[in-house]
Every structure is written in structure tokens, then in C-alpha cells.
Amino acid sequence: MVQPVLxxxxxxxxxxxxxxxxxxxxxxxxxxxxxxxxxxxxxxxxTAPDGYQTQRSYSIxxxxxxxxxxxxxxxxxxxxxxxxxxxxxxxxxxxxxxxGPIGGYFVWEVTLGGxxxxxxxxxxxxxxxxxxRHRAAQHAMVPTRLLYSSRTADDVIYRGELDAMAxxxxxxxxxxxxxxxxxAGWTGYRRRIDAAMLGEVIKPFDKRARVxxxxxxxxxxxxxxxxxxxxxxxxxxxxERFGPTGA
Amino acid sequence: MDNDEADMNTALMVDGNAVAGQxxxxxxxxxxxxxxxxxGCASDAALGALMAFxxxxxxxxxxxxxxxxxARIVETPSAxxxxxxxxxxxxxxxxx
Numbered sequence: 001m002v003q004p005v006l007x008x009x010x011x012x013x014x015x016x017x018x019x020x021x022x023x024x025x026x027x028x029x030x031x032x033x034x035x036x037x038x039x040x041x042x043x044x045x046x047t048a049p050d051g052y053q054t055q056r057s058y059s060i061x062x063x064x065x066x067x068x069x070x071x072x073x074x075x076x077x078x079x080x081x082x083x084x085x086x087x088x089x090x091x092x093x094x095x096x097x098x099x100g101p102i103g104g105y106f107v108w109e110v111t112l113g114g115x116x117x118x119x120x121x122x123x124x125x126x127x128x129x130x131x132x133r134h135r136a137a138q139h140a141m142v143p144t145r146l147l148y149s150s151r152t153a154d155d156v157i158y159r160g161e162l163d164a165m166a167x168x169x170x171x172x173x174x175x176x177x178x179x180x181x182x183x184a185g186w187t188g189y190r191r192r193i194d195a196a197m198l199g200e201v202i203k204p205f206d207k208r209a210r211v212x213x214x215x216x217x218x219x220x221x222x223x224x225x226x227x228x229x230x231x232x233x234x235x236x237x238x239x240e241r242f243g244p245t246g247a
Numbered sequence: 248m249d250n251d252e253a254d255m256n257t258a259l260m261v262d263g264n265a266v267a268g269q270x271x272x273x274x275x276x277x278x279x280x281x282x283x284x285x286x287g288c289a290s291d292a293a294l295g296a297l298m299a300f301x302x303x304x305x306x307x308x309x310x311x312x313x314x315x316x317x318a319r320i321v322e323t324p325s326a327x328x329x330x331x332x333x334x335x336x337x338x339x340x341x342x343x
Binding site: 104 | 264
């Protein structure tokens with residue numbers, strides 16, 4: 001596969017959607033749109049009037065089947081350099097400098113098969129959502145489970161869409177765990193992801209599971225270590241850490 | 248390194264995948280699936296799976312097995328420096 005030169009281009013913001021209190025999705029129309037692989041990211045670069053530049057990587061939330069535009073879901077980090085600008089300043093119609101798609105390590109396509117176990121902490125669900133949307137767009141019946149850790153019910157990104165997916169597809173199940181405040185009447189998990197929880201969710205797939213883990217570093221470390229303890233082959237585990245902040 | 252510093256560094260760590268853009272800028276291709284062999288402990292790891300420290304003036308990529316520095320990347324206004332003496336080699340598939 002010959003890769004085109006990675007170059008910066010100015011995307012136009014065509015829509016901004018609130019996902020949760022702290023996350024928004026930005027739809028960008030790109031003059032040089034390229035098909036991406038689910039799990040890849042774009043770099044976003046901001047340039048100040050004095051020439052100072054800073055950049056961050058943001059996962060693509062949209063599936064490659066959505067041609068001509070891409071959607072980035074971004075968590076607002078209060079002391080971040082880029083995300084507060086995106087959340088507080090950027091408006092529909094504005095331009096944003098991006099380059100991508102980038103990365104070949106943390107990607108999943110229907111052709112890679114399953115069974116697929118996706119594990120997310122907070123906004124770590126974003127690249128996994130691109131995989132799920134791609135899977136749905138392809139009407140693929142790859143057995144898939146999502147284990148998604150959030151602080152509270154209000155922090156769950158894409159909840160409606162995930163529940164709709166799970167409701168219409170018997171080969172997909174979503175499991176939620178709440179680490180601070182579970183919703184009233186919640187009978188599911190209410191703690192950080194641990195080895196016991198992983199063992200329950202991975203059970204039907206056992207050691208055949210292809211696992212993608214994305215979230216804060218400490219969650220990813222804990223999950224990856226637990227999976228290795230379960231003797232899951234390391235080549236079936238892909239991780240993406242976004243540090244404490246994502247920024 | 249005392250414990251607080253170690254915890255802080257762990258918390259700030261990301262994966263090599265996070266610097267895929269900078270690597271692609273240097274090599275002209277995706278490098279996250281290329282393998283690096285650590286010059287220190289001889290472990291192999293995909294560049295996308297190295298430990299990446301990106302919050303300093305430059306980027307440091309470390310071996311996930313022994314934590315030795317495999318490579319450092321620094322960008323100045325006029326140049327990009329890649330120092331990779333911590334790698335015995337990089338292995339990648341040839342272009343088709």
C-alpha cells in the first residue's frame with residue numbers, strides 16, 4: 001500500500017454536537033479526505049498569532065464508510081492547550097488544521113475478524129466507536145462485546161447509539177461499569193475494571209478474543225496486565241493510552 | 248527515580264501510536280507496525296507499542312520490557328532530530 005504524503009490540510013467544521021457535559025463531537029469536511037482504518041487518529045494543530053504551534057492527536061469516531069468527512073469526539077480538559085479551544089472557541093463554519101489518517105497499530109477492520117472485546121475508559125471509547133460503527137455499516141456479525149467504564153451515567157458517550165446497536169444486533173453486547181455514581185436502580189458493575197470483571201466479560205470468547213483497550217494510562221495498564229495474567233496471547237492485545245488528560 | 252516521580256511518569260506515558268504522525272513525517276510511511284529491537288535487552292516491540300513520553304521538549308520512546316530509551320525525537324523550527332541509538336535495528340515490511 002503506497003501511502004500518500006502526510007500533509008496538513010484545513011478542514012471545515014460542519015457540525016458540533018454535545019455528547020456529554022465534557023465531550024463534543026466535531027464534524028469536519030476535508031478537501032483531501034482519505035479513507036481511514038477504524039482506530040486511527042488525526043493530528044490537530046493550532047497556531048497562535050505569534051506563530052506558536054501546538055498539536056494533539058484525536059481519535060476518529062466516524063466509520064470509513066462515511067465519505068468526505070470525519071468526526072472527532074474530544075473531551076474538554078480544563079488545563080489543556082487544545083481541547084478548551086475546540087470546545088469554547090471553535091464554531092460551525094470555522095477552519096481547523098488537521099493531518100491524517102495516522103497509525104496502523106490500534107486498528108480493527110471487519111476482515112480481521114473476532115471475537116472482539118473492546119474495553120474503554122472514559123473518552124477511550126472514541127476509537128472503539130469507529131470500529132463499532134464500521135462493523136455495523138458492514139452488517140458484520142463478528143461476535144463483539146464492549147466493556148465501558150465511566151464515572152457516572154452522565155459521562156457515558158454514545159449511550160443511545162450503543163444501546164440501539166445492542167438492541168438490534170444479537171452478536172453485540174455492551175457492559176457498563178460506573179466508578180463514582182451508578183444510576184439509580186443500577187444492578188450492573190459499579191467499580192473500576194478488574195480481573196474478575198474482565199474474566200466475566202471475556203468468558204464466552206476465552207483466549208480467542210481480540211482485545212482493544214483504550215483509556216487513561218492506569219486503566220490500560222491494569223487491564224493489559226490482567227489479560228496477560230489470563231494467558232491471553234499478547235499479539236491479540238492492542239492498547240492505546242491517552243495519559244491522564246488526553247488534553 | 249523516587250516513587251512519586253515514577254508514578255507521575257507512568258501517568259503521563261502514552262503509546263508509540265500517539266507519535267505515529269511524527270514518525271510518519273520522518274519516514275514517509277506508517278511506522279507503528281514496524282518492529283524495534285531494544286539495543287539494551289534485545290526485546291522486540293512494535294513502535295506503536297513502545298512507551299512514549301511526549302510532554303517534554305522532545306519525544307522519548309522507551310522499551311516496554313526494560314524501559315531503556317530506544318529513540319528520541321526533537322523538532323526545532325528548522326530541523327527534526329531523530330536519535331535512535333537505543334535501537335539495535337528497526338524492521339519494516341518493504342514497500343510493495
